[in-house]
Amino acid sequence: MNIRMEIIYKTSKGVEVRFSSDEMKMEKAILIAEDMEKTGRLKEVTFIDVQDRTWSLKELKKFLEGIQTEPHHISVYFDGGFDAKSKKSGLGCVIYYEQDGKHFRKRKNAFVEEIETNNEAEYAALYLGLQELEALGVHHLPVKFVGDSQVVINQLSGEWPCYEETLTKWADRVEDKMKQMGIHPEYEAISRKQNREADHLASQALEGLEIASNIQL
Structure with a gap:
């Protein structure tokens, strides 16, 4: 924090x-x-x-x-990829955190078919990160969410309005989950190049390669 x-x-x-x-x-x-x-x-x-x-x-x-014994100093990198031809999406998230004086990296991706746009995929990737935080037992802590989607970052931070009904539903879903978990979010926009780890996970999901790992750095 x-x-x-x-x-x-x-x-x-x-x-x-x-x-x-x-x-x-x-x-x-x-x-x-x-x-x-x-x-x-x-x-x-x-x-x-x-x-x-x-x-x-x-x-x-x-x-x-x-x-000290719980995950803290948490940063979640997220990215969603949408294939317009197949109407399929790949989601990727990378979570960096500290626990018991050690540093960890958790990676997760997912393949989904019910999404219609790239912006939806970005929201879904962030939500995937929230689900992974929940699995880690994270609650009532500040968390930094980092992505290359200007739409998601600016809408969730309140910088941009959200006019699309589908994205509004996603934003509400994300915010409700954060409220339930007691997460205090901070948002940071970065370039796609800086977000290449999450981007690669999303691409691997589209290729059918499932990734789930948690390692000490």
């Missing part, structure tokens, strides 16, 4: 200054706050997550301790 810090620092001469940090991983923020506390001049520190929730140092340390 990325957070930023709001700090009130008091100098040796009693002058107070308030400043904000850039976003950083919570482990780094805790380390900085604890280091500043040692000086005896840290008057106040508040941690603010991507959902604008505030945390005290004690609360953040307790949260970090509690999630």
